[in-house]
Amino acid sequence: MSGLTRFGVSLEKGLLEKWDGLLRKKGYSNRSEALRDLIRAELVKKEWASKNEVVGAITLIYDHHKRELVNMLTNLQHDFTGLIFASQHIHIDHHNCMEIIAVKGAPHKIEELSDKMRGTKGVKYGALSMATTGRDLE
Numbered sequence: 001m002s003g004l005t006r007f008g009v010s011l012e013k014g015l016l017e018k019w020d021g022l023l024r025k026k027g028y029s030n031r032s033e034a035l036r037d038l039i040r041a042e043l044v045k046k047e048w049a050s051k052n053e054v055v056g057a058i059t060l061i062y063d064h065h066k067r068e069l070v071n072m073l074t075n076l077q078h079d080f081t082g083l084i085f086a087s088q089h090i091h092i093d094h095h096n097c098m099e100i101i102a103v104k105g106a107p108h109k110i111e112e113l114s115d116k117m118r119g120t121k122g123v124k125y126g127a128l129s130m131a132t133t134g135r136d137l138e
């Protein structure tokens with residue numbers, strides 16, 4: 001971490017109390033660490049709004065017995081090979097599967113793949129976790 005800078009923040013008392021309560025619930029040991037996380041989250045949001053390279057994870061839950069579903073999801077992954085750098089398939093129970101697909105690339109391409117997968121008929125749940133390469137964060 002490059003040199004630390006201290007600065008003062010003025011807040012309404014009630015707002016600060018609410019924030020401190022939230023930090024306790026979340027397990028933060030101090031306000032600085034919580035504020036760093038807030039700032040990082042905003043910076044990651046900005047990264048996803050740009051054309052820079054980002055990373056993320058697409059999580060899908062589906063019933064592998066559904067006809068054509070597995071084929072369609074596999075075909076999509078083959079259409080976006082440049083974007084996918086790892087994936088994991090977990091058999092949850094007799095019917096349900098979880099697939100976690102790690103992606104790296106342009107935000108709009110990742111969102112396109114995520115939307116197509118989540119929109120595939122038979123997918124019960126889909127989520128895109130927007131992360132960062134970490135290069136521009138401290």
Ligand code: NI
Nearest residue numbers: 064090091097
């Ligand atoms: Ni499975």
